[in-house]
Amino acid sequence: MQNVNPVVLDRLSFSWPSGGTVFDGLSTTFSRGTTGLIGPNGSGKSTLLRLIAGELKPTAGSILASSQPSYLAQNVVLHTGKTVAELMGIEKTLAALGRVLEATSADLEHDMEIIGDAWDLPERSAAILQGYLNTTVDPEFLGRDIATLSGGETMAVALAGVELRGSGIMLLDEPTNNLDRSARHRLYGVLERSPGTVLVTTHDQTLLRLVDSLAELRPVNVRALRAEKMDLVRFGDWQSREESMGHDRESAQRRLSDARRKLATEKRQRREAETKIARRSKQGQKAAGSMPKILANTLKNKAEQTAAKSRGIMKDSEASAAAEFNAARDSLPVEFRIGIDLPETRVPAGRTVVEIPVAEIGRGTLLEFGEQCADDGVVHVRGPERIALTGGNGVGKSTLLGQLAARAGVPVGFLRQRLDAGDADGWVGLNEDLSMLENLRGAAPSVPPEALREQLAAFHFRGSRVDEPVSRLSGGERFRVALAQILLASPAPQLLLLDEPTNSLDMPTVEQLLSALESFGGAMIVASHDEDFLAALATDREWEMLRAATLPGGQRSAGQAL
Numbered sequence: 001m002q003n004v005n006p007v008v009l010d011r012l013s014f015s016w017p018s019g020g021t022v023f024d025g026l027s028t029t030f031s032r033g034t035t036g037l038i039g040p041n042g043s044g045k046s047t048l049l050r051l052i053a054g055e056l057k058p059t060a061g062s063i064l065a066s067s068q069p070s071y072l073a074q075n076v077v078l079h080t081g082k083t084v085a086e087l088m089g090i091e092k093t094l095a096a097l098g099r100v101l102e103a104t105s106a107d108l109e110h111d112m113e114i115i116g117d118a119w120d121l122p123e124r125s126a127a128i129l130q131g132y133l134n135t136t137v138d139p140e141f142l143g144r145d146i147a148t149l150s151g152g153e154t155m156a157v158a159l160a161g162v163e164l165r166g167s168g169i170m171l172l173d174e175p176t177n178n179l180d181r182s183a184r185h186r187l188y189g190v191l192e193r194s195p196g197t198v199l200v201t202t203h204d205q206t207l208l209r210l211v212d213s214l215a216e217l218r219p220v221n222v223r224a225l226r227a228e229k230m231d232l233v234r235f236g237d238w239q240s241r242e243e244s245m246g247h248d249r250e251s252a253q254r255r256l257s258d259a260r261r262k263l264a265t266e267k268r269q270r271r272e273a274e275t276k277i278a279r280r281s282k283q284g285q286k287a288a289g290s291m292p293k294i295l296a297n298t299l300k301n302k303a304e305q306t307a308a309k310s311r312g313i314m315k316d317s318e319a320s321a322a323a324e325f326n327a328a329r330d331s332l333p334v335e336f337r338i339g340i341d342l343p344e345t346r347v348p349a350g351r352t353v354v355e356i357p358v359a360e361i362g363r364g365t366l367l368e369f370g371e372q373c374a375d376d377g378v379v380h381v382r383g384p385e386r387i388a389l390t391g392g393n394g395v396g397k398s399t400l401l402g403q404l405a406a407r408a409g410v411p412v413g414f415l416r417q418r419l420d421a422g423d424a425d426g427w428v429g430l431n432e433d434l435s436m437l438e439n440l441r442g443a444a445p446s447v448p449p450e451a452l453r454e455q456l457a458a459f460h461f462r463g464s465r466v467d468e469p470v471s472r473l474s475g476g477e478r479f480r481v482a483l484a485q486i487l488l489a490s491p492a493p494q495l496l497l498l499d500e501p502t503n504s505l506d507m508p509t510v511e512q513l514l515s516a517l518e519s520f521g522g523a524m525i526v527a528s529h530d531e532d533f534l535a536a537l538a539t540d541r542e543w544e545m546l547r548a549a550t551l552p553g554g555q556r557s558a559g560q561a562l
Helices: 045-053 084-088 091-101 108-115 121-133 139-143 151-165 181-193 235-245 248-288 293-330 397-407 436-443 449-458 463-467 475-487 507-517 531-537
Strands: 007-015 021-030 033-038 060-065 070-072 169-173 197-201 213-217 230-234 352-357 364-368 378-382 386-390 412-415 495-499 523-527 541-547
Touching: 007 045, 021 045, 021 060, 033 045, 045 060, 045 070, 045 169, 045 197, 070 151, 084 091, 084 121, 084 139, 084 151, 091 108, 091 121, 121 139, 121 151, 121 181, 151 169, 151 181, 248 293, 248 507, 248 531, 352 397, 364 397, 378 523, 386 397, 386 531, 397 412, 397 495, 397 523, 412 475, 436 449, 436 463, 436 475, 475 507, 507 531
Parallel strands: 033 197, 033 213, 070 169, 169 197, 386 523, 386 541, 412 495, 495 523
Antiparallel strands: 007 021, 007 060, 213 230, 352 378, 364 541
16 A cells, blocks of 8 residues: 655754764655654654654755654653643634634634634543543543643643644654553554554553564764664564574673562562561461460461461572572673662661651552551651552652652652653752753762762763753653762752653663662652563552542542543
């Protein structure tokens, strides 16, 4: 079948005005179907989409698109000054529709031209939004400010706008960032049914398995990409090629991932077993009061012996898994690691780091093991606990992290979803106009610049690169700068809050994040939809947040109908 929605790149070149070549003589064609654009962080994937979308102008060469692309930017969650309708790109049509229906149009012919056949736009918009948000959405929701939504809801709104506009060419930059499981599956279905040309950058392995073709960007030096280094292949061919290459680096990474997953499983099973032992002991103590003392003591001794044997077996299994993990980590290439020492982050076991009354958790219900997560009505975090925070979009996970940050009794490091945006509590995100070194100096002003340069080298930023402005960095590179800014801050954080930390990260950068977190000795709470990452992190506890039906004062959570 002839492709009616091609995107053709002809000898495309692009350099930043301040210097640094990104592409040089790049030529290829993206045809009907979904193409996954892959490559390491910083290889120019987002820049290429911005060029095709028309946000950037080529230095040389040309881009031919058969229709106006519909573009989803990676930083869409930063558009907090817009309404839902504006982010979806339908505000002008809705305004014209309102003027016509209310008989207030000053130029009826012009408004009718804007509306076209979109008379049911409010209802269709609400229906598509409902599919992504997995809750009832009234047409009035279109007037909601984006600033009131969670990161996942914001991404869902933007995707709903792309789907609604129905362009023959869709450009999606990390579209599954922040999305919960139901929203991701909605997107997967949309892409599988799309009749046009879709170009998507993603580190979502499930999404990559659904694409028709893959295009790989490979750097030939620090910042430059050339045409002969870009391959466009069918996914099946890609799989065969990857299997045949068998690179030592990929093998080492798979070995580490498997070892980390095995160690996490052993730790989780030990925690679950300890929970069962504690519950049985509590039940036994209650039952002991109604039986002869000699029988109670016999049963108690037997239970203790069984528990000790179980603990011994689990300890041996965990030690074996830990040895495999350490060996796998030692075989990993150095660029996959972030080796830092963070002694000042350590917190003694049992020390209360933060607590919050259940009554003050304003947006959702917090559960642990299916029961309310509280001790005498208060949620506690003690010692170097690692806690996974799960739940659907809009239930209040980010809000809870903000509350915990405000109530903490120790220095806090908070890695937010929106890395570049400040907020009302005084936190300042990455400054786009400053270099990565200057951003780090803002977090640790008492540390000499030479020492900060050495520390940035551990995060794989060396030489003159540390003087590059943040605006030139890829999403994954910005993440590493933000992580350095938080972990290397003065005073050192002893409570680390991570809100969807693996967004925009390729697999090597995820490994770098995990290696950096290994040296963190404080308490950690991680909100994430990335089940593989949470398993690899080997958390000690899991909190599940459920949507509250109605919030104090009659308010509703962002994803609910107004």
